[in-house]
Amino acid sequence: MQRTRRIAILICLLLLPSVALRLFTAVYPFFNTIWLSFHDWNPAFPPQQFVGLKNFQALTRDIAVTGSISFTVLFVTISTLLEIVLGMAIALILHRAFFGRGVVRAINLIPWAIPMVVAAIGFRWMYDTQYGVINDLLYRTIEVKVPWLVDFWGARAAVIATNVWKSTPFVGLVLLAALQGVPQDLYEAGRVDGTNRVSAFFYITLPLIMPQIVTIGLFMVVWQLAAFDLVFAMTGGGPGFATQVLAYRIYQVAFTALNFGYASAISMVLFIVVGIASIIGLLLFRKVEVSL
Template sequence: MSEQLQAVGRIPAPRRRMGLTGATRRRYLLFLALVAPAFLIRFATAAYPIFQTVLLSFTNLSILKGTNEFIGLQNYIDMPGDYGVRGATTFTIIYVLASTALDMIVGMAIALLLNARFRGRAFVRTINLIPWAIPMIAAGYTFRWLLDDQFGLIPYWVFELTGIRMVTFISAWGARLAVILVQVWKEAPFMAIIFLAGLQGLSQDIFEAAKVDGATAWQRFSRITLPLIMPLAITMGLFRIVWSLANFDLVYGLTFGGPGVATSVLALRVFQEGILFFKFGFASAISVVLLIFVGIIGIVALVLFRRTEVVD
């Protein structure tokens, strides 16, 4: 009898079926009903253009030539031999890497300055964002006038102060340097605010302990601040690369890709091939290649961003 009771005692209790209650299920259905229309509209407006662009990249659609035939991968095969695409690819790499690196360095320097305590710090933090608030196309046209080789104010001031005559837009490397520096002037303040937020989130106890131990300002920055802020810096750097690849408004306003194709970027080349030359098939092929690069970097950035959130 005791053995039977022990056996009965070993019988597991029936598990409760965990399910959604009626109220919870209704809340989920309401949530889906409210979100679904916006999601479907957003998906349709993004998916259809991408799908159509991929299809057009396999054709020779051109309004001027009156052609619209399926040519397979010919557009992709022709890209490496195209002078404009080669020039745009070269400067895109230079522009993206140089501007991103300078954005990070200048942004970090500004963030360290804004993180220090001094009179008028709130005002300086406010005016720091003025360049970033200016539309990119407006900044491009403004500096196109300021840096003009004949009538620009900046070349005039440089000549008056140093006797050196600036040649900005005639020289290929002068124009490239101008585009990169204007981009840094425009975007570094935003990077500085992001870094400033990261700096203010660091515990000051570590820095106080290092200071007591005799660490110099450079040692505190290189061995404490930089390692702690590095995940944020890497994530923001990757996002900055994506933004630089996808936009061309600064180049459009400042140089329009000139002289020649010295400052042309791939995004601008898509605009020129499609809107100016009406070669929609070739422009679509460039767009697909650019989309692949942006997508890969964007996915890496999102993964690193989520890892940073988990670590935090």
């Protein structure tokens, strides 16, 4: 009994640094953000003042915040759908046997390995109306120039396209690993029954890798809800509030206006959005597991 107690104490002592680090870096900031969301606090003009739900009421009248919410949902939804579809196409191609497949798989990961800020700056130059490569190609082929980063929907399309280009290789890699786990015996049995490649994909491959698709989809949704660096380096949220996401709006309010209370309220909205997306994803994953 005494030895068991000593072992338990030793385990607690060994876990204490990790628990303390997690409390300091995750739990405390979370509850402190909740506390600040009910206060008006500008560190340049102390002290804190309790304002109740005033910050949350101001959110409903803030065009920048409502616009950020709408574009965040649009950005995450379209990006995730395109990443899954294109990632599946890449995975199917790389799953086939051909000469130089290992080299092609390595090249496929290059966009994902490039830092997001580097990719954003590069695409900002490529989308330039006057000397950008994309507009130059459009002009050479159909004699049209699109003001990508100064047009409302053009800037949105450019940001989403850049994000998809950057993240799709990672999704393709995950789905490729899922494809490699599908037993080949099922395909052989399907060929005996007269199934072609299309029917084999929809009736064999897709149902078996659906849990992985839902998992990577949920991961990308949660990850991209907190997107910041792409918008910061590529458009700065412009033109106007066209490409402003919630994370970037929080940065502007907190570190430009120094309104920490209002920024905390926006952070709680982002937390609620992430929570809703996570719950939906977990329900979908449980449904897929049950159906399989």
